[in-house]
Amino acid sequence: MSSLASRLPKGYGEHVLYVDYDGVLHHENCLWHPKRGAYLSAPGEFKLFQHAELLEELLTPYPAVLIVLSTSWVRRYGVTRTAKRLPEGLRQRVIGATFHSEMDENYFSNLSRGLQVYNDILRRKPARFVAIDDVDEGWPLAIREHLVLTHEKHGISHPPVLEELKSKLASHFATDPRSTP
Numbered sequence: 120m121s122s123l124a125s126r127l128p129k130g131y132g133e134h135v136l137y138v139d140y141d142g143v144l145h146h147e148n149c150l151w152h153p154k155r156g157a158y159l160s161a162p163g164e165f166k167l168f169q170h171a172e173l174l175e176e177l178l179t180p181y182p183a184v185l186i187v188l189s190t191s192w193v194r195r196y197g198v199t200r201t202a203k204r205l206p207e208g209l210r211q212r213v214i215g216a217t218f219h220s221e222m223d224e225n226y227f228s229n230l231s232r233g234l235q236v237y238n239d240i241l242r243r244k245p246a247r248f249v250a251i252d253d254v255d256e257g258w259p260l261a262i263r264e265h266l267v268l269t270h271e272k273h274g275i276s277h278p279p280v281l282e283e284l285k286s287k288l289a290s291h292f293a294t295d296p297r298s299t300p
Contacts, residue, residue, distance in 0.1 A: 128243045129214040130185050134292050135245035136178070137217070137236050140190040140204075142253025144170045147271040151195065161272070168204055170274045174251075175208040177275075177284065181292040187243070188216040189236050189250065194224060231257020233266075247291045251275060251284065265291070 141149040146165040151157050159165050178184055186209060192201040193216040202213040217239040218227050227235065236250050237259050250262070253269045267284045270277035275284055 130187060130243045130245055132244060132246050134181070134184045135187050135214075135243065135248045136184050136212075136288075137187050137189040137239070137248065137250035137252075138174070139232065139252045139254075140168075140188075140192055140201075142271045143251050143269045143274045144168050144174065145274060147253055147274075157192070165272070170276050171204075171206050171209060173276060173281075175206050177288060178209070178212070181288060184212065184288075184292055185214045186212040187239060188213060189232060189239070189252065190216075191228075193218050194228070233258030233262070237262055249284075249287050249291050 138144070141147045145167050146159050146161040148160045149157055149167070150160050157167060159167055188198060188201055190201065192204075198213070198216045198219075201216070202210050205213070217235045218224070230238070232252055232254050234257055236252075240248060240262060248262075249265050249267060251267045251269060253271050253274070255266075255268050258266050265287070267275075267280065267287055269275055269280050273280070275281060
């Protein structure tokens with residue numbers, strides 16, 4: 120491996136899906152307790168990571184798509200522990216997060232999610248990308264068309280969101296020769 124290749128961030132020139140957790144893979148009202156850890160303050164039909172298997176299924180036709188975590192969970196649990204909450208098929212795709220140990224955490228936490236993702240795109244330089252998030256504020260126009268805005272309670276399972284996500288995955292990632300037809 121050349122010294123240049125060893126310095127490039129994981130996902131450089133690849134296809135990347137930026138994934139938030141709260142409001143995407145489960146209800147947005149996720150809280151943290153020192154003894155219980157993460158839990159939802161939501162009606163009983165909502166469960167943590169209830170839409171993770173749906174995302175795994177949606178990504179099946181796109182084996183080359185890698186995942187970058189764009190969730191605040193990473194600052195609390197780290198990338199490895201945050202990724203462990205995902206089904207195996209998603210966990211294997213995780214290559215990192217928008218937040219990493221070389222960053223100033225205070226500066227990073229004051230950025231909008233959109234700017235956090237945008238900064239990662241500028242650093243990682245993916246060939247193609249899509250972002251899934253439940254917050255619409257602070258997304259630069261330069262990347263806004265790549266955002267799938269989810270429903271705060273029903274995440275990616277909300278029918279209009281699900282259709283938009285399927286459409287963006289197909290339009291951004293289906294031309295990859297490593298993807299199945």
